Amino acid sequence: MYALKLITRNALRHKLRTTLTVFGLVIAVLAFGLLQTVIDAWYAGASAASSARLVTRNAISLVFPLPLSYESRIRGVDGVTSVARSNWFGGVYRDPKNFFAQFAVSDNYLDLYPEFIVPDQQRADYQRDRKGALVGRQLADQFGFKLGDVVPIKGTIYPGTWEFVVRGIMEGRDESTITRQMVFHWEYLNETVRKRTPRQADQVGVFVLGVDNPDNTAAISRNVDAVFRNSLAETLTETEQAFQLGFVAMSNQIIAAIRVVSYVVIVIIMAVMANAMAMSARERTVEYATLKALGFGPGFLALLVFGESLAICVAGGALGMLATPPVASAFKQAVGGVFPVFTVSPQTMQLQAACALAVGVFAGIVPAVQAARVRIVEGLRAIG
Incomplete structure (x- = not known):
């Protein structure tokens, strides 16, 4: 003392x-x-990514898409329970500094992401609207997006000005869930691309795979890639976490x-x-x-x-x-x-x-x- x-x-x-x-x-x-x-x-992003989801992309580079026909063949691989499509849109909202992620996704995409919570009514409204979009809560708070707002996005990969209607707000399951992105209908993107540049239609950026047993992700990945070995577009399948870490590694x-x-x-x-x-x-x-x-x-x-x-x-x-x-x-x-x-x-x-x-x-x-x-x-x- x-x-x-x-x-x-x-x-x-x-x-x-x-x-x-x-x-x-x-x-x-x-x-x-x-x-x-x-x-x-x-x-x-990598920490929040799930090791129970797989991502299949072009083995050469993420820049090169995969044919839509691969979806049914991937679904036939033992251990794969569901397959969703996702295309990076890469548009600009008003000004380049207002960058945020936009993805064109298939209708079953949210089924693979339980950490994104959307009220049933809002999800139904989104499904009915061809130009409908879902925005994350963090994105909505940042730009003040509300239900019914029209969001103009100037395309960079897909030229032109695209208008989307906010039909739902994706809430995060917890604080670690990143909700700073917008998703919209892959079919809307594909139909528009088919009219403008038919050769670019029916192409998918990545396939997101649901599996029956997370312990078997390594074997399932090898089996998926084996299906497309020696094809014109070989694949690389990895866990979503490994996929995200690939960006961080840059x-x-x-x-x-x-x-x-x-x-x-x-x-x-x-x-x-x-x-x-x-x-x-x-x-x-x-x-x-x-x-x-x-x-x-x-x-x-x-x-x-x-x-x-x-x-x-x-x-x-x-x-x-x-x-x-x-x-x-x-x-x-x-x-x-x-x-x-x-x-x-x-x-x-x-x-x-x-x-x-x-x-x-x-x-x-x-x-x-x-x-x-x-x-x-x-x-x-x-x-x-």
Whole structure:
């Protein structure tokens, strides 16, 4: 108890220095948490993807579509329970900066995605309207879409201006579900393409497969690809999660750079904290010598220095951790819909706590050892 009182008084002796050090720790821990959250948000799509769904695409590249005739052959593969079509539309809503995903999908698409919740009446209205579309809740909130709104999309892959009527809002099953996309009828797209460019009709970007047993996805994938081996359009079938990770892999260098920067921030504040503790220990050389002369042992002196370092880092780390969720929420609002899912995970909070403790331990070791080794005669002659 006595040692705790001394640690507290020592930490508050130079209030300005302590305040600035704690503030620096808050900024460092907060920056670390935000950068780690950015990395988590980058992987959010892959994390939310199901390993029980398979995606079949052209083995050469996603750019090349597959013939519609493949659907019936895929459905005949043992273990496949359902097959849905999906085409990337890639249109622009008013301005290129308003980018969001649009997919032309078959009517059974939502059956494979139970995480998207659409009221029965809205889904029925969507099925009846040839130009009907379903928009995700995050997308609806971002652009203010309401039921009955007409959404004009300027096609890039499919030229022209396409108009879609919002017939339903897709709610997410939980916070991790990304609902920043729009889906509409694949048949509407295909019929229009057949009129304009018949050679591009009856083509599917990817087939989404439902399977009877998630444990057999590897075998089912091999069997599907075997059906089309040596054909004009060979296939590559993989889990939806692996499919999503393929897109994330394109940004691996950026993600690695962000991860490195997050730890560099901690290393910098570690050096600053070590310097602050070294200054404090050097200023108190006479006091440590006096305490030794009064009978206090080296362990007690080391405890005072080490405890002060930990106390400052715990205070700064705790404040930084408390500030991270609201700052992350404000950041998400500021950047618009860049990150559909941007929440601070428990793992990130644990990493923040571990980094704050690591800074406290590292910064306190050398000054604590120096304080413990102070010689009484030399310490009393020292000028602080």
